[in-house]
Amino acid sequence: xxxxxxxxxxxxxxxxxxxxxxxxxxxxxxxxxxxxxxxxxxxxxxxxxxxxxxxxxxxxxxxxxxxxxxxxxxxxxxxxxxxxxxxxxxxxxxxxxxxxxxxxxxxxxxxxxxxxxxxxxxxxxxxxxxxxxxxxxxxxxxxxxxxxxxxxxxxxxxxxxxxxxxxxxxxxxxxxxxxxxxxxxxxxxxxxxxxxxxxxxxxxxxxxxxxxxxxxxxxxxxxxxxxxxxxxxxxxxxxxxxxxxxxxxxxxxxxxxxxxxxxxxxxxxxxxxx
Amino acid sequence: xxxxxxxxxxxxxxxxxxxxxxxxxxxxxxxxxxxxxxxxxxxxxxxxxxxxxxxxxxxxxxxxxxxxxxxxxxxxxxxxxxxxxxxxxxxxxxxxxxxx
Numbered sequence: 001x002x003x004x005x006x007x008x009x010x011x012x013x014x015x016x017x018x019x020x021x022x023x024x025x026x027x028x029x030x031x032x033x034x035x036x037x038x039x040x041x042x043x044x045x046x047x048x049x050x051x052x053x054x055x056x057x058x059x060x061x062x063x064x065x066x067x068x069x070x071x072x073x074x075x076x077x078x079x080x081x082x083x084x085x086x087x088x089x090x091x092x093x094x095x096x097x098x099x100x101x102x103x104x105x106x107x108x109x110x111x112x113x114x115x116x117x118x119x120x121x122x123x124x125x126x127x128x129x130x131x132x133x134x135x136x137x138x139x140x141x142x143x144x145x146x147x148x149x150x151x152x153x154x155x156x157x158x159x160x161x162x163x164x165x166x167x168x169x170x171x172x173x174x175x176x177x178x179x180x181x182x183x184x185x186x187x188x189x190x191x192x193x194x195x196x197x198x199x200x201x202x203x204x205x206x207x208x209x210x211x212x213x214x215x216x217x218x219x220x221x222x223x224x225x226x227x228x229x230x231x232x233x234x235x236x237x238x239x240x241x242x243x244x245x246x247x248x249x250x251x252x253x254x255x256x257x258x259x260x261x262x263x264x265x266x267x268x269x270x271x272x273x274x
Numbered sequence: 275x276x277x278x279x280x281x282x283x284x285x286x287x288x289x290x291x292x293x294x295x296x297x298x299x300x301x302x303x304x305x306x307x308x309x310x311x312x313x314x315x316x317x318x319x320x321x322x323x324x325x326x327x328x329x330x331x332x333x334x335x336x337x338x339x340x341x342x343x344x345x346x347x348x349x350x351x352x353x354x355x356x357x358x359x360x361x362x363x364x365x366x367x368x369x370x371x372x373x374x
C-alpha cells in the first residue's frame with residue numbers, strides 16, 4: 001500500500017535537502033496541502049509526484065556532496081562485504097587481514113574501511129546546535145542490543161581459536177564441536193565458515209538502511225551502521241582463519257585483530273549515540 | 275522570455291505591492307497559470323529567497339497558526355525592474371509584428 005502523499009514528500013525532502021531546509025519546506029507544504037489535507041489524487045495532479053516536487057528545490061552541488069558522502073560510507077561496508085563472496089573482489093579479501101599492508105606496511109585493509117566509514121558517519125551526521133533533544137528510537141536500541149549479542153558470539157569463537165590454536169582442535173575443543181579441524185574442513189566447521197561468510201549480506205542491508213534512516217529520520221541511526229560494519233569485520237576476521245591456507249600462521253590473527261575491531265567499533269558506536 | 279521568467283515576474287510584481295502570505299501567493303498564481311503546478315511556483319518563490327530577492331518572516335494570523343510572509347528586498351526590486359523591462363521589450367517587438 002502506498003504511503004500518504006505527505007509522508008512520501010517528507011522522505012524525499014529529508015533525503016535531498018539539508019535538514020533545516022527540509023523542515024522549512026515541509027512546513028510550507030503542510031500549508032499548501034491544507035488541513036485537512038486534500039486527497040492524494042488531487043495533490044498528485046496539482047503538485048506532481050513527491051520526488052518531482054522536491055527535486056527543483058535541491059541545490060545540485062549540496063545534493064551531490066551528500067550523494068558522494070553516502071557512496072563513501074556505503075562503499076566502506078559493501079566493498080569488504082562482498083569480497084569473500086563468490087565472484088567478489090579477491091584482492092580486497094586477500095588484503096583485508098593481511099598485515100603486509102595495502103598502503104602502509106603493517107596496516108591491514110580492514111582498518112582503512114573501518115576508519116573511513118566510522119569517521120565519515122561521525123562527521124557527517126554530527127549533532128547540530130539547534131537540534132531538539134529527543135529520546136533514542138526504540139528500533140535503534142533493539143537492533144544494537146541484538147548486534148552486541150552477535151558480536152559477543154563471534155568474539156567467543158575468536159577467543160576459543162586463540163586458546164586452542166593447535167591445528168587439531170578435536171581433542172581440546174569439546175566445547176566447540178564445530179571447530180574440528182582435521183586437514184580439510186569438517187562438515188560442521190564448513191557450515192560455520194559459510195555462515196560467517198554470508199553474514200555480510202544481512203549486515204550490508206542493515207548498514208545501508210541505517211544510513212538512509214540516519215539521513216531521513218534520526219542521525220543516531222548511524223550507530224547501527226557503525227555496529228554492522230564492526231560485526232561484519234569481526235565475522236570476517238574469524239572467517240579469515242577458516243579460509244587461510246597457512247593454518248599455523250593464521251591462528252595468531254584473531255585476538256589482536258578482534259581487540260582492535262571491537263575497541264574501534266564500540267568507541268564509534270558510543271560516539272554515534274551522542 | 276520563458277514562462278518561468280514570466281511567473282517570476284508575476285511573483286515579483288505581487289510582492290512589489292506589499293508583503294504577501296506565501297500560500298495565497300501560490301494560489302493566485304496557480305489561478306493565473308492553471309497548467310503550471312503549484313510546486314513549480316513554490317520552487318520559483320524559494321529560488322527568489324535563495325537569491326536574496328525576497329525574504330521570509332513569520333507573522334501571526336488572527337486565531338490561526340503562524341503564517342509565513344514574503345517581503346521584497348532591494349535586490350528583488352532591481353530584478354523586478356530588469357524582468358519588467360524585458361517583458362515590455364517583448365511586448366513592443368510583438369506589437370511591431372502586429373501581434374496585439
